[in-house]
Amino acid sequence: MDLPRHHTIREGDLRICNPFTPRKLATLGQVIKLRAGDTLLDLASGRGEMLCTWSRDHGVSGTGVDISTVSTDVARLRATEFGVADKVEFLHGDAGEFVAETPVDVAACIGATGIGGGVPGTVRLLERSLRPGGMLLVGEPFWRREPPDQETIEACHAERRDDWRDLTGLVTVFHELGWDLVEMVLADGDGWDRYAAAHWLNIRRWLDANPDDELAPAFREELTTDPLSYVRYRRNFLGWGVFALLKR
Template sequence: MDIPRIFNITESAHRIHNPFTAEKLATLGAALRLEPEMRLLDLGSGSGEMLCTWSRDYGITGVGVDMSQLFSEQAKRRAEELGVTDRVSFIHNDAAGFMAEEKVDVAACLGATWIGGGVAGSIALLEKSLRPEGIILIGEPYWVKKPSSDDVAKGCLAGSVSDFLLLPDLVASFGDLGYDVVEMVLADREGWDRYEAAKWFTMRRWLKENPNDELAKEIRKTLTSEPVRYATYTREYLGWGAFALMAR
C-alpha cells in the first residue's frame, strides 16, 4: 500500500505537502487557539509537520494517518527530532474510513479530501471522530479566478472547471453542509512557489542519482514541462486554503 511512486519522488524533500509555508502553518495553529492536551486527528498527514510542530508549540497530542510509506517514516523521524514522540504517533495506512479510537478536538484533512470522495464525504468521515463542539479542518483548492475553459483547468491539473469553486462559493458550501466557518488561513503565491518549485530541484537531483531508473524518462519529461505549466496556469488561477468548521 502506497501512493504513486512519482509523488514519493517529487515531494521526498518536502516537510509540508501543500502550499503552506512553515509560517502559514504556525498561523493556522495560532488561529485554532490550541491548548495543551487537545487531541488531533490528521488524515493524509504526509511527513507530519503539522502535528509535530503543533505538539512542540502547544502541547497537543495527535495521530496522523498516511498511505505513503516514505512520508510516514519521515513523520516519525520528525517527531523524534522535535522531541514529541510521547505525544504524537503516525500510522501508515489508508485513511479512507479511518476513525480515531478516542474522540478528538480537531479532525483534519488538508489537501486530501479524495479520502472521503470529496469535501462533503471527508467532512462526514471526520465528524465520526470529533467530540461535540470540536473543529473540523479542511484544506482545499479553489479558483482565484474561474478558468475560461476545461483546457485551462487541466493546465492547473484539474479535470475540469467544475472540479473547484471560487472562494466565496467554497465558503458558502460549508454553510450548505450545516457548518459555520470559524477561521480560515489562505496560501499565498510564496507558499505555492515553495510547494511546486521545490519539486523541480528534487527531480533534478533524483535524475542525476537515478539515470537508469524506469521512471527516469517520466521524471525528465515532468521537469521539462512543469515550470512553464505552473507559471502559466496554477500560479495564476488556483488558490488553496485551510478552513476551520464547527457544526451548527
C-alpha cells in the first residue's frame, strides 16, 4: 500500500503538497484560533507540514495518517527537526479507513477528499473522530470560473464539470450536510504558481539524472505540455481553499 513512484518524483522536496504557501498555512492556524493542548487528526497528512508547524507554533498534538511511505518518513523527520516528535505521530496507512480512538478537537482532510469518495463522505468520515463541538477542516478545489468546454475540465484534473463545485456550490454542500462555515482561507495565484512550477523543476532535474528510466518518456511529455495547460486553464479556472466547519 503506497503511492506510485511518479507521484513521489513529481512532488520532490515540496513541503506543502497543495497550492498553499507557508504564510497561508500559518494564517489558517491563526484564524481557527488553535489553543495549546488541542488535539488534531490529519487524514492524508502528506509530509506533515501542517501538523508539525502547528504543534511548534500553537502547542497542539495529534496524528497524521497517509498512504505514502515516503511522505510518512519525511513527516517524522520534520517532527524531529521541529522538536515536536513527542507531540505528533505519523502513521502509514489508509486514511479512508482511519478513526481516532480518542475524539479530537480538530479533524482535517486537506486536499484529499477522495479518501471518502468526495466531500460528503469525507465530512462523515472526519466526524467519526471529532469530539462534540469540535472543528472540521476540509481542503477542496472549486471552479473559479465556469469551464467552457471539456478540454478545460480535463486540464483541471476533472472528468466532468460536476467533479468540482463552484464556491457557492461547495458552501451550499457544507450547509446541506448540517455544518456552519466559520472560516476559510483560499489559495492565491502565487500559491498556485509555487505548487505547479515546483513540479516542473522537480521533473526536469529528475529527467536530467534519469534519462533512461522507464518513466522518462511520460515525464518528458508532461514537462512539455503541463506548463502551457497550467497557465491556460488551471490558473484561471480552478480555485482551492481550506474550509473550517462547526456542526450546526
